[in-house]
Amino acid sequence: MDIHRDFAQVAVVEDGCVTDWGRVGCRPEALREFAAQLRPDDHVALEATGNASAVAVLLEPHVAKVVISNLVKTRAIAEAKVKTDRVDARILAQLLAADFLPGTWLPDERTRMLRRLSGHRAQLVRGRIRVKNQVQAVLHRNMLPRPPVSDLFGTRGRDWLAHQVLPADERETVTALLRQLDFYGAELASVERRLAADALDDPVVRRLMTIPGVDAMTAVTVLAAVGDFHRFSSADKLVSYLGLNPTVRQSGGTAAHHGRITKAGCGKARGMLVQAAFAALRSPGPLRALHQRIKARRGMQVAIVAVARKITVIAWHLVVKEQDYAFARPSLVAFKRRKLELSAGAERRIARRGPGYDYNDKELRRQEREIAEQAERAYAVLAGQWQAKRPVGAPRLPAIPGTESESVTCTA
Structure with missing residues (x-):
């Protein structure tokens, strides 16, 4: 047909x-x-x-x-x-x-619903970014200084914007754009509330949120794009499905040439994974060590994509093996889950300690960061001493005198 x-x-x-x-x-x-x-x-x-x-x-x-x-x-x-x-x-x-x-693959009804809602959310986010850029363009063409606040569209930012001298038509334009921004914000909150309510009791979403940098919306978007993780026989197949694997050109006896990623599959999920990679770099752990190691050899952009690919590999192993991330920070995970509950419409607990409150304890956060830093150093040592495993029957290469890792053979 x-x-x-x-x-x-x-x-x-x-x-x-x-x-x-x-x-x-x-x-x-x-x-x-x-x-x-x-x-x-x-x-x-x-x-x-x-x-x-x-x-x-x-x-x-x-x-x-x-x-x-x-x-x-x-x-x-x-x-x-x-x-x-x-x-x-x-x-x-x-x-x-x-x-x-x-x-x-033909997804089930819930997966189709998640795909429609996550796609609608992505359109709202793009619309909100477009409106914000138009406001910045008004300030730029009228030679106004940069706003002294981090968020121009928050309470203090809008107060600063209201006191700027603008032509009458430009002031009307800014007022109209702010109304559009409020509309996008309300619609985005409504869509995220529906997504959060559906994902609240989903074990896959809760498991993915244990990965550093992965919040509720990232987990839901990846789940909507992938559907059933078990339909992929390996993590590499999931990476290829999301378009995070490099293109390869090879013919005859020539060496293979690896180029940019294929960018196949769902672009929304791939973009969210890249954003998760940026967020993961703000906290210590093996993912940050991976980024630093690749950044030193290949540059910032390649390292970010490599971290996004690693997050995809970790996600496959966690879901298929039904395990949480081994280096997760418990207080941070509880904090993210509490944010998911609030997004779904849970009652706020004013002046009462509830799930996720431990993230406000600075001493506990310091202890968890020290443990994560230790895992980061361990990964850096492992990667630095890694050697390819010799094929069966291959002769052992002569060791380099004076090195401490002469007898180290890692196959991780």
């Missing part, structure tokens, strides 16, 4: 013969009527479009299998010289009949 917004072009392969079924309306009633004509042993292939998941949900109960075509791998359609709806439907049917059609 070559799907469009109003109709779908259908082709059928039966006994090796390809025939055109015609067009089917892309409305629930028309699709249910079409599904009633299918047999329980039929297989259906769909073109990956915005409404493909909804069509698949309607057809699944009536057929043996529904495959949503992976357009990245289905190059026969994208590179065809003659491309029409009828040709696309025929190609999909023939590839499915030959079992050569790579499909995509």
